[in-house]
Amino acid sequence: MIKILSAQQIRALDAYTIQHEPISSIDLMERACRAFVGWFTERFDETQKVAIVCGTGNNGGDGLGIARLLKMWGYPVSVLLIRGGTDTEDFKTNLERLKGKVEVIEIASTDSDLFSRYDIVIDAIFGSGLSRPAEGIQAAIIQQMNQADVIRIAVDIPSGLQTDKLSQGEIFKADFTISFQLPKLAFFLPANHASVGEWCLVDIGLSKAFIKEISSSHFYLTSKYIRRILKPRSKFDHKGTYGHALLIAGSYGKIGAAVLSGRALLHAGVGLLTLHIPQCGYSIVQTSLIEAMVDVDAHEHFLTTLPSLDKYTTVGVGPGLGQDALTIKAFGKLLEDFRKPMVIDADGLNILSANRELLRTVSPGSILTPHPKEFERLVGKWSDDFDRLEKQKALAKQLKSVVVLKGAYTSIASPDGMVYFNSTGNPGMATGGTGDVLTGILTGLLAQGYSSVDAAVTGVYLHGLAGDLAAREKGMISLIASDVIDFLPAAFKKAMA
Ligand SMILES: NC(=O)C1=CN([C@@H]2O[C@H](COP(=O)(O)OP(=O)(O)OC[C@H]3O[C@@H](n4cnc5c(N)ncnc54)[C@H](OP(=O)(O)O)[C@@H]3O)[C@@H](O)[C@H]2O)[C@@H](O)CC1
Ligand SMILES: Nc1ncnc2c1ncn2[C@@H]1O[C@H](COP(=O)(O)OP(=O)(O)O)[C@@H](O)[C@H]1O
Ligand SMILES: [K+]
Numbered sequence: 001m002i003k004i005l006s007a008q009q010i011r012a013l014d015a016y017t018i019q020h021e022p023i024s025s026i027d028l029m030e031r032a033c034r035a036f037v038g039w040f041t042e043r044f045d046e047t048q049k050v051a052i053v054c055g056t057g058n059n060g061g062d063g064l065g066i067a068r069l070l071k072m073w074g075y076p077v078s079v080l081l082i083r084g085g086t087d088t089e090d091f092k093t094n095l096e097r098l099k100g101k102v103e104v105i106e107i108a109s110t111d112s113d114l115f116s117r118y119d120i121v122i123d124a125i126f127g128s129g130l131s132r133p134a135e136g137i138q139a140a141i142i143q144q145m146n147q148a149d150v151i152r153i154a155v156d157i158p159s160g161l162q163t164d165k166l167s168q169g170e171i172f173k174a175d176f177t178i179s180f181q182l183p184k185l186a187f188f189l190p191a192n193h194a195s196v197g198e199w200c201l202v203d204i205g206l207s208k209a210f211i212k213e214i215s216s217s218h219f220y221l222t223s224k225y226i227r228r229i230l231k232p233r234s235k236f237d238h239k240g241t242y243g244h245a246l247l248i249a250g251s252y253g254k255i256g257a258a259v260l261s262g263r264a265l266l267h268a269g270v271g272l273l274t275l276h277i278p279q280c281g282y283s284i285v286q287t288s289l290i291e292a293m294v295d296v297d298a299h300e301h302f303l304t305t306l307p308s309l310d311k312y313t314t315v316g317v318g319p320g321l322g323q324d325a326l327t328i329k330a331f332g333k334l335l336e337d338f339r340k341p342m343v344i345d346a347d348g349l350n351i352l353s354a355n356r357e358l359l360r361t362v363s364p365g366s367i368l369t370p371h372p373k374e375f376e377r378l379v380g381k382w383s384d385d386f387d388r389l390e391k392q393k394a395l396a397k398q399l400k401s402v403v404v405l406k407g408a409y410t411s412i413a414s415p416d417g418m419v420y421f422n423s424t425g426n427p428g429m430a431t432g433g434t435g436d437v438l439t440g441i442l443t444g445l446l447a448q449g450y451s452s453v454d455a456a457v458t459g460v461y462l463h464g465l466a467g468d469l470a471a472r473e474k475g476m477i478s479l480i481a482s483d484v485i486d487f488l489p490a491a492f493k494k495a496m497a
Pocket of ligand 2 (some may be wrong): 408410428430438
């Protein structure tokens with residue numbers, strides 16, 4: 001798991017590394033420059049004309065160091081320098097080291113067309129030290145960089161983008177952001193995608209001991225972390241070891257949702273599965289999920305009654321359920337009677353939004369899996385992505401449950417205030433039914449005895465990984481929800497290897 005640190009914590013990490021490695025600040029900067037250049041030279045050849053736009057802080061210092069190294073590699077490089085603010089010591093040293101090697105053009109206005117003769121523009125105006133919105137000359141130059149027909153690359157973080165709070169003013173729109181060692185919270189928020197582009201981390205050897213000790217409430221999931229959670233099977237295990245899940249899903253016209261969730265649940269390793277479905281779904285489910293048992297509702301078309309709940313380890317409820325008045329009543333009774341953690345999705349969430357008194361009865365430790373629209377119905381409109389994140393944390397705390405907000409970087413908020421951002425998944429999964437698949441996986445993991453947070457984190461990761469493996473074979477456009485299930489076994493194998 002990778003910790004996501006605040007701008008202030010990153011500054012402390014830099015300072016700690018300098019003091020305790022020990023390494024001089026300028027040598028650490030040189031390491032950062034080399035790491036950036038390592039990434040750059042693997043992708044672009046020496047025919048590319050490069051402009052590096054530098055401020056006068058340490059991000060600008062990085063830019064100057066990068067210019068010197070790229071020149072040594074044989075790239076045609078110019079530095080465009082924007083004065084203003086106090087020059088940092090390392091900036092001054094790197095400017096001195098550049099003398100006679102690379103052309104440095106000081107820019108004080110944007111009257112002329114600055115970038116048309118370049119192929120690539122590297123942004124080193126502001127890094128994590130941005131203290132206020134970019135304005136004046138910096139803002140005008142960022143705007144010109146954004147309009148130029150070039151490949152845009154940001155050093156550490158796009159200029160104008162705040163590391164851990166709401167950004168305003170002009171922001172560099174990177175195609176690539178090469179970030180030092182740790183990702184920034186801003187990278188995971190939908191509104192920043194146009195600024196951050198594709199991001200990657202380069203290791204600059206910041207203190208691992210410090211990172212280990214420092215507390216953070218935001219994390220980025222890694223395969224290593226998931227590997228540690230997943231439990232291998234043991235010789236004398238039997239189906240009773242892996243729980244009996246009850247899946248309550250489907251209504252007339254939406255029995256497919258129950259089948260998708262049920263199939264995913266089985267492949268997620270549950271011991272036994274019973275589906276509770278309306279009568280119209282009986283033959284469909286019995287034929288398509290021969291490993292599952294079926295319990296049939298009193299109603300032909302939707303949920304109105306509940307089976308006896310005693311024998312079930314956990315319940316997954318919501319996909320394709322509909323919101324008939326009788327369904328709402330049965331759902332309310334389910335929440336009242338089943339007091340163990342369960343997974344609530346789709347119409348289960350919509351019923352909660354429309355019948356808010358039911359929120360009080362959500363069993364602690366449950367997992368709620370809204371997509372953004374369902375989340376808005378639950379918590380109301382948010383002013384920006386940071387507000388959305390706060391609302392997600394607040395709901396998790398209020399319900400003492402895990403709130404999984406689905407999207408490109410699905411975020412998983414635990415009741416104790418932690419947020420985990422998923423690292424797997426792709427836009428090929430933006431297709432009907434993939435959410436139902438996730439519900440099945442999460443219910444399957446809960447049934448097997450994983451804690452709610454472990455089940456949520458692992459399930460979301462595996463769901464995205466299965467989607468990635470499926471996309472590799474099928475392509476993103478043709479990918480459908482069933483493909484995600486088909487690749488779930490491969491995802492488990494890969495995650496446990
Ligand atoms: N050893 C290390 O620490 C390492 C650091 N590294 C690199 O350092 C970067 C952080 O550097 P940094 O802290 O110097 O801040 P940086 O982002 O360059 O900007 C600060 C300057 O900009 C100014 N300023 C801010 N906002 C402004 C605005 N809107 N408009 C105008 N001015 C504004 C601000 O002025 P002030 O707020 O003080 O008035 C100050 O002068 C980090 O992202 C990474 O690239 C790596 O080399 C690894 C080793
Ligand atoms: N661009 C994307 N990148 C990664 N994952 C995505 C993307 N778009 C959708 N997904 C994933 O696909 C699933 C969609 O769920 P949902 O919207 O509930 O679909 P449905 O209701 O049709 O089943 C979520 O797990 C989400 O994270
Ligand atoms: K930058």
